[in-house]
Amino acid sequence: MATTDAEISFDDLPLEPTGPRGNAWGRFGKDDQLGTLNLLTPERVVEAAKEIRTGVRISLDWPLSMPSHPSFNRDPFKQELVFRSPNCVFDDVLTFNSQGSTQWDGFRHYANQKSKQFYNGHTAEEIQSSNVISMHSFCEHGGITGRGVLLDYAEWAATNSVSVSALESEAITLENLQQAVKHYKLEFRKGDILFVRCGFTSAYNKLNDKQRKDLALRPSPDFNGVEATESMVRWLWERQFSAIAGDAPSFERAPIRGAHADPEFNLHEWVLAGWGTPIGEMFDLEQLSEHCKAVGRYTFFLSSMPLKVVGGVASPPNAFAIF
Template identity: 70%
Template sequence: MTTHNSAVSFDDLPLDPNGPPGNAWGRFGPSDQLGTLNLLMPEVVVEAAKEIQTGVRISLDWQLSMPSYPSFNREPFKQELVLRKPNCIYDDILTFNSQGSSQWDGFRHYVVAENGGITGRGVLVDYADWAASKSISISALQSEPITLPHLKQIVEDHKLEFRKGDILFIRSGFTAAYNQLDSQQRRDLALRSSPDFNGVEATEDMLRWLWEHQFAAIAGDAPSFERAPIRGAHAKPNFNLHEWVLAGWGTPIGEMFDLEKLSQHCKTTGRYTFFLSSMPLKVGVL
């Protein structure tokens, strides 16, 4: 059985011939429930902790009430203050869809895993800021691809060096663009006939690049990480990222993280790597 210390070529996929295209099922053993989070070994976390140099802490959580009008026909966040008489005691009742605001598209069993949250070395690839610096016009609220050549150029320009087990963040500019909309514009956005948002291109080359770097998890500020809608004339049906990365490799996908303050800090300091600690909700499996 292949272990997490063994190199697996992209061309060796799928590992399980009975599984879907490109799967890595069985890589970490027949009973594994963590996928590429197995790459976050203690020594990897120790190295990641060395990224702590200034003590500056930046939350990547977007407001739980955002987006105020969710796309994909999802229910919005609800908050209710209930007065419990006769005493002056209020209960704050929150109702929300776990696919709203900042989220990890993980595995249902991961939320009850005993080894805690996602902790490791985060790396920001700031596509939105880089595009602006190159006078490249982009729109996070339209279906546009973030191409692999552009990502590679950002990596080169910012002198980024990836390590096995890194947690990749790509800033597309979505939360910044959404925050600029008024209430009616947000409502209209959710009612569009097609959920058009920018995101990474779903191609074989993109998948190869992600696999070669052996990220423990990947995330961004866009609603679906890959270009949305994830199916359509622009998308290659054989290389759907959610199917390959999430279901096939066991790599959590994070969406709608608020990367604005992180972007400003990284640009000011010239450092695009950081220590990351993220705790998924602990919810039992139904």
């Protein structure tokens, strides 16, 4: 039976005892397609709309062509201009990996690696033969719209002389994240959409073409991101975000597996596969950071409409912060 919006203690997880550790399967029903996006109720969207006061709109998408040399052995974006003679008309054909640039990870993207199960217990065989937990459900729901909150960790770190290297495998600790929350006087509400700025897109934009090629060819995709620990997982659950996102390639520290990572608390497994919480990666948060700092306000209305692809695994967000 679905428990929908009811308060559920972290210590009450897993909800489905036959599933992997920490899962919230069945919370919104066994056939649920939206996960924690169910927290974006009409009432919460109406409340979030009160964040719109000046009409300033800021795009949060990096160009589809960035990064110009993707890591994780993914193909780069391609655009083919097609001239439709004899008329003077152009079409263009776009080819891209939905994981290549700014993206929302859908529930078909990452499974619990031990059980090989996706959100709500779906298997790879089900996903290949049906449209369960498909990205287009986000669109049918009206997109991802609600109150966005920027946690500008990169700015806080620079202000407080905390070393940050976005292009190296460094963990943003929960302790430092909490200090940044206190610094910005952030107060979270259930259903908020969290954005953590690590400084990745800013650092990448400063690289020349050779440096970008070399970065993609490294033997290990080393990038900073939030730590994958029990305390971090607990902190995220207790705040009941509807979605979480950042400018880092993996949101959590990359590579997401290895000697530095606790195998029991992989965030993609817990958050995406376990709770049904979309994870956003490589958002362009630079202009947003500048505006938030200038106006002294780190909350906004988020409008994000993923591509309506039936059976979609992930999608560019088509996202705007509106103040």
